[in-house]
Amino acid sequence: MLYFAWLRQRVGVAEETVDLPDDVTTVGAMLAWLRERSDAHATALADLSVVRVAVNQDYARDGDPVANGDEVALFPPVTGG
Amino acid sequence: MLYFAWLRQRVGVAEETVDLPDDVTTVGAMLAWLRERSDAHATALADLSVVRVAVNQDYARDGDPVANGDEVALFPPVTGG
Amino acid sequence: MIRVQREDFDIGAELEALTAGNHRIGGIATFVGTVRDIADGRPISTMTLEHYPGMTEKQLGAIEQEARQRWDLESCLIIHRYGRLEPGERIVMVATTSAHRAAALESCAFLIDWLKTKAPFWKLEETDGGAQWVDAHPTDEDAAARWSDPSKS
Amino acid sequence: MIRVQREDFDIGAELEALTAGNHRIGGIATFVGTVRDIADGRPISTMTLEHYPGMTEKQLGAIEQEARQRWDLESCLIIHRYGRLEPGERIVMVATTSAHRAAALESCAFLIDWLKTKAPFWKLEETDGGAQWVDAHPTDEDAAARWSDPSKS
Numbered sequence: 001m002l003y004f005a006w007l008r009q010r011v012g013v014a015e016e017t018v019d020l021p022d023d024v025t026t027v028g029a030m031l032a033w034l035r036e037r038s039d040a041h042a043t044a045l046a047d048l049s050v051v052r053v054a055v056n057q058d059y060a061r062d063g064d065p066v067a068n069g070d071e072v073a074l075f076p077p078v079t080g081g
Numbered sequence: 082m083l084y085f086a087w088l089r090q091r092v093g094v095a096e097e098t099v100d101l102p103d104d105v106t107t108v109g110a111m112l113a114w115l116r117e118r119s120d121a122h123a124t125a126l127a128d129l130s131v132v133r134v135a136v137n138q139d140y141a142r143d144g145d146p147v148a149n150g151d152e153v154a155l156f157p158p159v160t161g162g
Numbered sequence: 163m164i165r166v167q168r169e170d171f172d173i174g175a176e177l178e179a180l181t182a183g184n185h186r187i188g189g190i191a192t193f194v195g196t197v198r199d200i201a202d203g204r205p206i207s208t209m210t211l212e213h214y215p216g217m218t219e220k221q222l223g224a225i226e227q228e229a230r231q232r233w234d235l236e237s238c239l240i241i242h243r244y245g246r247l248e249p250g251e252r253i254v255m256v257a258t259t260s261a262h263r264a265a266a267l268e269s270c271a272f273l274i275d276w277l278k279t280k281a282p283f284w285k286l287e288e289t290d291g292g293a294q295w296v297d298a299h300p301t302d303e304d305a306a307a308r309w310s311d312p313s314k315s
Numbered sequence: 316m317i318r319v320q321r322e323d324f325d326i327g328a329e330l331e332a333l334t335a336g337n338h339r340i341g342g343i344a345t346f347v348g349t350v351r352d353i354a355d356g357r358p359i360s361t362m363t364l365e366h367y368p369g370m371t372e373k374q375l376g377a378i379e380q381e382a383r384q385r386w387d388l389e390s391c392l393i394i395h396r397y398g399r400l401e402p403g404e405r406i407v408m409v410a411t412t413s414a415h416r417a418a419a420l421e422s423c424a425f426l427i428d429w430l431k432t433k434a435p436f437w438k439l440e441e442t443d444g445g446a447q448w449v450d451a452h453p454t455d456e457d458a459a460a461r462w463s464d465p466s467k468s
Contacts, residue, residue, distance in 0.1 A: 005365055005437035006448045054435070057370035073367060073435075077451035080364065080395060080436025081263075081348055081407050081427055086212055086284035087295045135282070138217035154214060154282075158298035161211065161242060161283025162195055162254050162274055162416075174327020177347070185352035185402040192345040193420060194330070199338035249338040263427060264458065267346060271420045305417065 001034075003044075004075035007051065010044035011074075020068050027053050028062030030072070050076055082115075084125075085156035088132065091125035101149050108134050109143030111153070131157055163238065164222040166213065168245040170252060180237045180257055187236050189263035191270035193256050199249035201296070204289040211244040211253065214282035218242070225276045229258065232272070233265040240273060242281065272309050279306040316391065317375040319366065321398040323405060333390045333410055340389050342416035344423035346409050352402035354449070357442040364397040364406065367435035371395070378429050382411065385425070386418040393426060395434065425462050432459040 001018050003011045024033045031053070035045045045051060053060045054073040066072060082099050084092045105114045112134070116126045126132060134141045135154040147153060163180075165171075173194060181187055197209050222240050229238060236259040243253055256273040260266040285296040316333075318324075326347060334340055350362050375393050382391060389412040396406055409426040413419040438449040 002367070004367055004435065005439070054367070054370055057367075057373045059433075073370065075367065075435060076437060076448065078432065078435050079438045079449045079451050080366070080434045081431040081455075083214070085214055085282065086286070135214070135217055138214075138220045140280075154217065156214065156282060157284060157295065159279065159282050160285045160296045160298050161213070161281045162278040162302075172327060173330055174325060177326055181349070181403075183403075185350075187349055187403075188351045190345075190347040190349065191423075192343075192347075193416065194343040194345075195416065196334070196340055196343065197338075198341045198414060250334075250336070250340075261351060263346065263348065264454075267424045267427070270344075271424075274416060274420070301417075 002071070002073040004073065006076055007044050007074050010040060012040050020066070025065055025067065026062065027055065027060045027064045027066050030066050031062075034074075045074075052077060083152070083154040085154065087157055088125050088155050091121060093121050101147070106146060106148065107143065108136065108141045108145045108147050111147050112143075115155075126155075133158060163240070164219060164226060165239075165241045166215075166218050166222070167241065167243060170243070171241050171255060173252075173255060176239060176241065176255065177257060180239050181259055184236055184259070186261055187259045188261045189266035190257065190259045191263075191266035193254075193270055193274045194252055195254040195274070197247050197249045197251050197253060201287055201289070204291060206249060207288045207290075208249075209247050209288070210286040211247065212284045212286065213242075213244045217282050221280050221282060222277065225273060225280060228276070229269045229273055233258070233260060233269040234262075235260050235265065235269060238269070238273075240277065242277070242283065244283065275302075275305040275309060278302045316393070317372060317379060318392075318394045319368075319371050319375070320394065320396060323396070324394050324408060326405075326408060329392060329394065329408065330410060333392050334412055337389055337412070339414055340412045341414045342419040343410065343412045344416075344419035346407075346423055346427045347405055348407040348427070350400050350402045350404050350406060354440055354442070357444060359402060360441045360443075361399055361401050362441070363399050363439045365437045365439065366395075366397045370435050374434050375430065378426060378433060381429070382422045382426055386411070386413060386422040387415075388413050388418065388422060391422070391426075393430065395430070395436065397436065428455075428458040428462060431455045 001016050008014050035042045055070050082097050089095050105111050116123050136151050239257045241255045258266045258269040392410045394408045411419050411422040
């Protein structure tokens with residue numbers, strides 16, 4: 001699990017390895033599950049409208065599948081260019 | 082009177098001084114009058130849809146005024162850029 | 163700023179001069195037109211650009227003023243060459259800078275579209291079949307016309 | 316071509332490399348984004364660009380492919396910097412070349428608009444009031460969205 005920008009600062013780590021339970025198979029379920037990990041996670045993920053998810057370096061939505069072994073990243077809306 | 086591009090080639094001169102009659106006071110009348118000057122003028126000005134007119138370095142239309150002393154130029158549609 | 167010249171220009175140096183020291187700029191848009199080696203399927207050996215000295219500067223100046231009125235620009239440059247040019251050579255450069263990218267991008271497209279239909283330049287192409295004056299493209303009129311329609315700009 | 320780098324780049328040299336020897340090119344469109352010294356009225360001392368290595372290259376590559384599918388381009392370049400930048404410094408350059416100017420101009424605007432909403436970069440601005448992450452602009456989504464609507468592109 002990779003975190004960028006203020007999500008990284010709020011979660012407190014840039015990277016962590018997690019072991020998804022068997023019943024967490026979608027991005028949406030993963031986000032709900034991540035919130036329970038710590039107060040920092042709960043705060044960082046409080047407003048999901050400003051959280052973007054990438055699975056294996058492609059943008060993913062709530063319904064998209066996710067599994068252990070995937071490269072998952074969470075970050076705010078991008079502001080490059 | 083200045084001519085550019087193929088209008089210059091067809092008229093045969095780049096520049097000529099003309100003395101407009103008193104009753105030629107508009108661009109449209111001037112073009113009709115110029116056609117009578119020579120066969121070369123008639124040929125060059127045969128199709129007015131491909132002739133553009135500038136009076137004192139601004140684009141002018143048939144109804145715009147023109148008088149002796151003005152800098153008048155005739156040329157094809159522009160193709161710069 | 164307007165320049166009409168026979169000589170080539172250096173894009174990097176021109177942009178440097180256009181932006182130097184101005185930290186209000188957030189976006190720089192540039193368009194450069196070059197001589198193609200082919201036109202209507204015929205190879206071109208050289209191209210000669212004729213222009214109307216005096217009117218060219220007047221019309222380019224008017225086009226720049228129009229762009230500055232429509233968009234909030236930090237700086238603006240139009241360079242147009244004339245004379246004999248070979249394939250690959252630069253013909254024209256327009257560049258605009260602004261705090262915001264949309265203003266820079268739109269005004270740059272506006273400048274080249276308007277210039278194409280208003281600046282008094284004529285291209286004479288030399289091909290195997292002899293020298294031929296380039297006809298104006300109706301699409302150029304269309305491109306310029308979209309800037310006249312407030313609903314589209 | 317895609318480059319993600321910490322170092323500055325030379326616009327003139329990049330355009331030279333992008334066009335060298337290709338006489339099919341008739342138009343070159345470029346956009347360069349630079350660091351402004353002010354944001355929301357507050358002076359900015361420096362900006363730090365964070366990015367997601369790997370995904371950045373993947374997304375920029377996908378954006379380039381999309382542009383090449385939509386327009387007939389001769390060449391295409393995207394350079395995006397990361398790291399610490401000061402006001403006036405270049406952040407990003409996109410450049411496209413084509414036989415025709417409309418393709419170059421449109422694809423250049425497309426690239427920067429899409430890049431703004433898809434490339435994983437985040438700006439941290441340092442002001443007198445401390446460091447602050449830049450919020451995404453809704454206008455950026457709008458600018459990108461117009462390329463998704465076939466009626467407008």
